[in-house]
Amino acid sequence: MTTAEMLELDRLREEVAQWRAKFDTAKKRNTLFANSGDVVEPLYTALDIAGDAAAIEVPGEFPFTRGIHPTGYRGKLWTMRQFAGFGTAPETNARYKYLLSHGQTGLSVAFDFPTLMGYDSDHPRSEGEVGKCGVAISSLADMETLFEGIPLDKVSVSMTINGPAVILFAFYVAAAEKQGVAAAELRGTIQNDILKEYMAQHAWVYPIEPALRLIVDNFAWSAEHVPMWNTISISGYHIREAGSTAAQELAFTLADGFTYVERGIARGMDVDDFAPRLSFFWDIHNDFFEEIAKLRAARRIWARHLKERFGAKDPRSLIMRFHSQTAGVTLTAQQPMNNVVRVAYQAMAAVLGGTQSLHTNSMDETLALPTEQAVQVALRTQQVLAYETGVPNVADPLGGSYYVEALTDKLDNEAEALFTKIEEVGGVVRGLETGWLQRQISESSSRQQWEVEQRRRTIVGVNEFVTEEGELTIPLLKVSAEAEREQRARMAAMRASRDDAVVQARLTALRDAAKTDANLMPFILDCARAYCTLYEIRAAMEEVFGAYREPVFF
Amino acid sequence: MRPIRVLVAKPGLDGHDRGAKVVAAALRDAGMEVIYTGLHQTPEMIATAAIQEDVDVVGLSILSGAHMTLIPRVLDLLRDDGREDILVTGGGIIPREDMDALEARGTGRFFGPGTPTGELVEYIHNWFEAREAQTA
Numbered sequence: 001m002t003t004a005e006m007l008e009l010d011r012l013r014e015e016v017a018q019w020r021a022k023f024d025t026a027k028k029r030n031t032l033f034a035n036s037g038d039v040v041e042p043l044y045t046a047l048d049i050a051g052d053a054a055a056i057e058v059p060g061e062f063p064f065t066r067g068i069h070p071t072g073y074r075g076k077l078w079t080m081r082q083f084a085g086f087g088t089a090p091e092t093n094a095r096y097k098y099l100l101s102h103g104q105t106g107l108s109v110a111f112d113f114p115t116l117m118g119y120d121s122d123h124p125r126s127e128g129e130v131g132k133c134g135v136a137i138s139s140l141a142d143m144e145t146l147f148e149g150i151p152l153d154k155v156s157v158s159m160t161i162n163g164p165a166v167i168l169f170a171f172y173v174a175a176a177e178k179q180g181v182a183a184a185e186l187r188g189t190i191q192n193d194i195l196k197e198y199m200a201q202h203a204w205v206y207p208i209e210p211a212l213r214l215i216v217d218n219f220a221w222s223a224e225h226v227p228m229w230n231t232i233s234i235s236g237y238h239i240r241e242a243g244s245t246a247a248q249e250l251a252f253t254l255a256d257g258f259t260y261v262e263r264g265i266a267r268g269m270d271v272d273d274f275a276p277r278l279s280f281f282w283d284i285h286n287d288f289f290e291e292i293a294k295l296r297a298a299r300r301i302w303a304r305h306l307k308e309r310f311g312a313k314d315p316r317s318l319i320m321r322f323h324s325q326t327a328g329v330t331l332t333a334q335q336p337m338n339n340v341v342r343v344a345y346q347a348m349a350a351v352l353g354g355t356q357s358l359h360t361n362s363m364d365e366t367l368a369l370p371t372e373q374a375v376q377v378a379l380r381t382q383q384v385l386a387y388e389t390g391v392p393n394v395a396d397p398l399g400g401s402y403y404v405e406a407l408t409d410k411l412d413n414e415a416e417a418l419f420t421k422i423e424e425v426g427g428v429v430r431g432l433e434t435g436w437l438q439r440q441i442s443e444s445s446s447r448q449q450w451e452v453e454q455r456r457r458t459i460v461g462v463n464e465f466v467t468e469e470g471e472l473t474i475p476l477l478k479v480s481a482e483a484e485r486e487q488r489a490r491m492a493a494m495r496a497s498r499d500d501a502v503v504q505a506r507l508t509a510l511r512d513a514a515k516t517d518a519n520l521m522p523f524i525l526d527c528a529r530a531y532c533t534l535y536e537i538r539a540a541m542e543e544v545f546g547a548y549r550e551p552v553f554f
Numbered sequence: 555m556r557p558i559r560v561l562v563a564k565p566g567l568d569g570h571d572r573g574a575k576v577v578a579a580a581l582r583d584a585g586m587e588v589i590y591t592g593l594h595q596t597p598e599m600i601a602t603a604a605i606q607e608d609v610d611v612v613g614l615s616i617l618s619g620a621h622m623t624l625i626p627r628v629l630d631l632l633r634d635d636g637r638e639d640i641l642v643t644g645g646g647i648i649p650r651e652d653m654d655a656l657e658a659r660g661t662g663r664f665f666g667p668g669t670p671t672g673e674l675v676e677y678i679h680n681w682f683e684a685r686e687a688q689t690a
Binding site: 113114116117119125126127128129132133197201202203241242243329332333334366367368369442445446449452453459462463476479550552553554 | 562566567568569570571572574575576578579580582588590591592593594596618619620622623624647649666667668670671672
């Protein structure tokens, strides 16, 4: 710093002191509460970012605080990717065609709860749940129907599936084969992030260690056969929705990411062989600037750790690519039209934070799955942002903002402090086994509920500005019980038409392989091709791996 | 008066336990004895636990859309065991008309997102006092 610059800062220091005296004596609103429970300063100046490295950064260069592309959004807009699925495969196939015809640029599959847990639609535990919260997919036959008429070499597809992720991925690869599309041409993402399932979302199947083995099997197999596929979407979304703060979401998610990298390296892979295909998924909550800072800090921390701690050399290993979704937990059942406004602000934060793809929630999602009209408003929200507001014209437009840079540094530091704590409790896996991580999230969730009930945290239409007439009625989507009956009939027909001897042989081969160190992906894929069902494949491995038992507490 | 015993349960396959845990803690803080089942329970597991633990109230949390299948089944299993005296209440993502249909079938009230926990505490207290007054 030159003498002239130091004198300038001294002058600023004096001015800030004078401003502070005025501020302290002035009459102020009661603003005790900031979103993550942290106090933010009423003013940020050059003093808060003096010597900050990000000030001399450009986008597309390490450590990527300002974004991963030199072109920002001038090269390519974010992918508008609405998460969708309900009822049976034919119904959801029709919804996908509708979304694509309205300008959506990628697909994102929502599976129903039986599928998420690895149960077939005709399993007794699936009763009443088939097609309710997503689409029911129990075998390759359903996957073929889901993408009928949708060319899988042209459309990128994201699939939210974790416990039985490798099985659904095998159905997808096999469905592409049936379309004549080679695995190497497939683009998309499988969520496949089991650590956050134990932590927050809870759609698990196997105990932690065999579940991690399946994930690393998938990293290794996909690096060779599906090179454009994102093998995992390391997700903060569910951690935040379960009640964490922004700093916890950032730290726990990145710690999960580091754990996967360690497991890949421990398998003997070079970090640069699989790290370029790791992707992330963030929740975009209400505190506008904190969310933008979180995304900036996330990119910087990931790049730093991959380079300095894991020795990654390929620049593609260092860049964090991520999907974002507006925060479902911020939507209110009261005055649901207000949700359109919340989603619009959150979407803007995601874009100012440099997201690669975005799902905007629909106004009616605290009441049911969204109607077509509600989804269309949510998609239009992104299109207005992309084409009317001018926001995507400049890369990282808030870079250099005293507040945003200071907040980015603060979240970076808080995440590092939490990494140290996680190490102290024995790492992520140990922290899950003892319930330490789950408790951190639970405590944050309880504190937020208390703040709402004490009216320290304002929720418009819920604890302030409440209308007497209560709920405004909007039309809701109904998933009929017919879907479950139809799906069971489809299952029965599929079971009757397959070659049972081949089915049994493939399942036996998988079960035997599970007892060895073999990569299980080729065995699972062979089961998928023979129309083994989701539950049959799940059960074959469960015989060897056992089932997960959660630590129960509240 | 003795403490009210409550079983907080998560029927079905959905893993969203934030609400159930917040409610369980709030009822405990209000002086009730609370047992939490953990996730992924069948109606049979819930009814058995309710009877074995001799609870006054079963609080079901369900966000998966399977409420019209799973909640009546819990109610029926309790009735089959002659335990009409147990209040079956709860909350989640349940449209208003479904809540009304459940009440018509004999459950207590169901509560939607944004309900202050104080409202649940008051509801359970009032129900319990009314039941005790009847049986006294």
